[in-house]
């Protein structure tokens with residue numbers, strides 16, 4: 381059964397790095413699962429945890445947030461703060477029996493098309509194992 | 517606030533008629549001596565059925581009962597209202613319980629209160645009762661709670677209080693360790709507090725050691741209660757039951773409105789952002805198959821926790837305000853402790869310590885990621 385399950389993933393991608401990284405993955409014709417719906421944001425720091433909670437509440441199986449590497453954020457500290465926000469959110473989800481692996485925060489630069497493809501592939505694999513979200 | 521931590525100046529208030537009257541007279545003196553221009557302190561309503569933080573500037577209008585065992589609203593919220601736009605130029609003394617002080621400290625960090633010209637008078641808290649219990653009492657409930665005779669009636673939040681002894685006040689009115697028929701402690705914690713006490717010419721107290729021990733005992737007791745409570749509740753309301761826990765939420769947002777640390781000036785859930793066209797709802801239901809309406813009550817709860825967990829001072833006002841009687845503290849107590857431990861943050865403890873989500877330190881980056 382689990383093999384048939386195709387998780388839906390929402391990815392919030394920082395304009396300055398990860399979105400370009402995803403673009404590069406595409407133009408380089410790298411293969412990655414098509415389960416991802418990408419949303420471009422100006423900085424990973426723009427991702428309010430409520431976006432993630434709403435996505436999960438609407439039945440999305442996993443949320444990926446990707447931003448610039450430490451030290452590279454265009455707005456200095458957006459990614460650092462996002463990191464802390466994600467830690468808190470994951471803790472809350474765990475407390476509610478929602479596997480915290482359903483939310484993932486990654487650093488993907490504009491040149492890391494391969495990393496984007498790998499992260500997405502790995503994430504979709506994890507979600508397939510976890511099965512449909514309990515919030516569905 | 518200049519802290520005189522370590523410097524002990526502990527004075528005595530001789531109980532005249534009873535404990536509330538003694539503090540009332542002390543506040544009166546502050547007004548008549550011109551030490552302060554107004555006070556905010558708990559005052560019973562004319563019906564006797566309730567008590568509210570009340571702002572008073574005319575000494576003859578003072579009829580406070582700072583020990584009234586009721587928390588209809590957090591005085592932290594009241595101070596925020598009075599000072600947020602611009603703090604007063606004249607001096608205002610505010611009497612607060614420990615959880616209200618903790619909330620106020622968080623509000624200052626959130627830029628939603630300003631303590632300029634504010635004198636904080638903390639008062640030891642023996643706990644508060646539910647609105648119903650308070651209203652149903654005819655005997656002197658203040659005295660019963662002060663003397664610890666009504667423990668079974670205390671609200672869940674109070675039984676498991678984080679710390680009933682006020683922190684970050686200029687002065688603390690102490691009942692722990694005192695025979696409240698005879699005397700109360702008056703503990704000067706800051707320079708401001710010490711100045712007031714010396715202006716009024718008070719007697720130093722001999723009971724310092726007794727008080728210290730009593731304070732330690734009550735802190736230990738509460739901590740034990742709290743730990744046992746969290747343990748017990750997590751066995752009953754484990755993670756797998758939590759989603760069902762909010763089944764009965766009617767989405768009234770009362771918990772958000774009364775929460776002293778729910779910090780958004782405008783709650784996103786009160787906005788029209790989640791209002792969609794009919795077709796969108798039809799599409800939503802297609803995806804899920806079935807929808808309980810309003811659709812966002814669980815989302816609201818999760819988002820609210822995510823916002824206030826780190827600053828939760830454990831006042832239990834959310835639980836008190838819930839029309840569906842959801843025992844919120846059963847869950848929030850543990851959730852908040854978990855989150856606060858994660859960031860080693862104790863809300864209301866250190867005014868200088870920044871809120872965990874606004875700080876970032878490069879060197880801790882990987883370290884935090886590991887957790």
Ligand code: FES
Pocket residue numbers: 394395396397422423424425446447448452453454455456458459
């Ligand atoms: S600009 Fe990319 S994470 Fe802030």
